[in-house]
Amino acid sequence: MEYVLKTINLSKKYKNNLVVDGVNINIKQGEIYGIIGENGAGKTTTFRMIAGLTSPSNGSIELFGKNRENELEKLRKRIGVLVEKPALYINMTVCQNLQASRLQKGIPGEESVEKVLELLKIHDIRNKKVKDLSLGMKQRLGIALALLKDPEFLILDEPINALDPIGIAEVREALKRLNRERNTTILISSHILRELYEIATSYGILHKGKLLEELTLKQLNEKCRRSLNIKVDNLNKALTVLERKLNISNFKVLPDGTIRIYEYVDKPGVVSTEIFKEGIVIEQIMPSGDNLEDYFKSLIGGTY
Structure with missing residues (x-):
């Protein structure tokens, strides 16, 4: 499968501050790649380098399999970008902003404007001036501007910032539809992060400028999947009960002696009853399973 983006040891230094430190991102064609990171992790700087808005201090960028600077300049025409606040003409209407951007980018015909108005459900505010829009509506207009030229690769930095729950859901569905249909x-x-979990098919975790991990949605679910964790006074006897009495084969024993089973997660009473019948003392039995936010916190070793 073709890689739309690869960054090779991508770094950015401002004076003595290394903001992005040797980042290697790999995004395959058709993926929705979610970047996770706290404020100051280097997300926006990384996006700006990929989009050509700032130059790397070290490392390189490969787009659609090409990495020469003159090639990257041409290939960036196939990219739509929303990084930080969108540049808008506040005294012009939504439609006028889109038309101005269309002409500036040399996009023929007016169909592209109508398509993005419909896609992001902002056709009802087409004649409103930008200065009269809410912050959320301005954000949706920014996404519409990034989508005007029907890009093959879309880069969105905090696109649902300031949106209300309905707006978030509509943008999420629009992006999923873009990915699915085009x-x-x-x-x-x-x-x-729960929204990233709803939309992304793979993830990169940034912390203090470094990419800690890349993983697919399937790998994330495997790491975060729900289980029943049990500690007992007689490990071997308990394992025999699980295998022979409950026919459980999908389990593993952790280094501290905790038994983690992936069956009967919603029926802890059934498991504890069978173990108790054999005279085994249950020291602890509790369900476990992280969401994306929990996993991120555990990886960076702190709060988010």
Whole structure:
């Protein structure tokens, strides 16, 4: 499968501050790649380098399999970008802003404007001046501007910032539809990790400028999947009960002696009853399972 983006040891230094430190991102065609990271992790700087808005201090960028600077300049025409606040003409209407951007980018015909108005459900505010829009509506207009040229690769930095729950859901569905119907590859960041979990198919975790891990949604679910954790006074006897009495084969024993089973997660009473019948003392029995936010916290070793 073709890689839409690869960064090789990508770094950015401002004076003595290394903001992005040797980042290697790999995004395949058709993926929705979610970047996770706290404020100051280097997300926006990384996006700006990929989009050509700032130059790397070290490392390189490969787009659509090409990495020469003159090639990257041409290939960036196939990218739609929303990084930080969108540049808007506040005394012009939504439609006028889109038309101005269309002409500036040399996009023929007016169909592109109508398409993005419909896609992001902002056709009802087409004649409103930008200065009269809410922050959330301005954000949706910014996304619309990034989508005007029907990009193959879409880069969105905090696109659902300031949106209300309905707006978040509509933008989420629009991006999923873009990905599904047009095979648009998307690189997206958000502070709302549960939303990233709803949309992304793979993830990169940034912390203090370093990429700690890349993983697919399947790998994330495997690491975060729900289980029943049991500690007993007689490990071997308990394992025999699980295997022979409950026919459980999907389990593992952790180094501290905790038994982690992936069956009967919602029926801890059944498990504890069978173990108790054999005279085994249960020291602890509790369900376990992380969400994306929990996993991120555990990886960076702190709060988010």
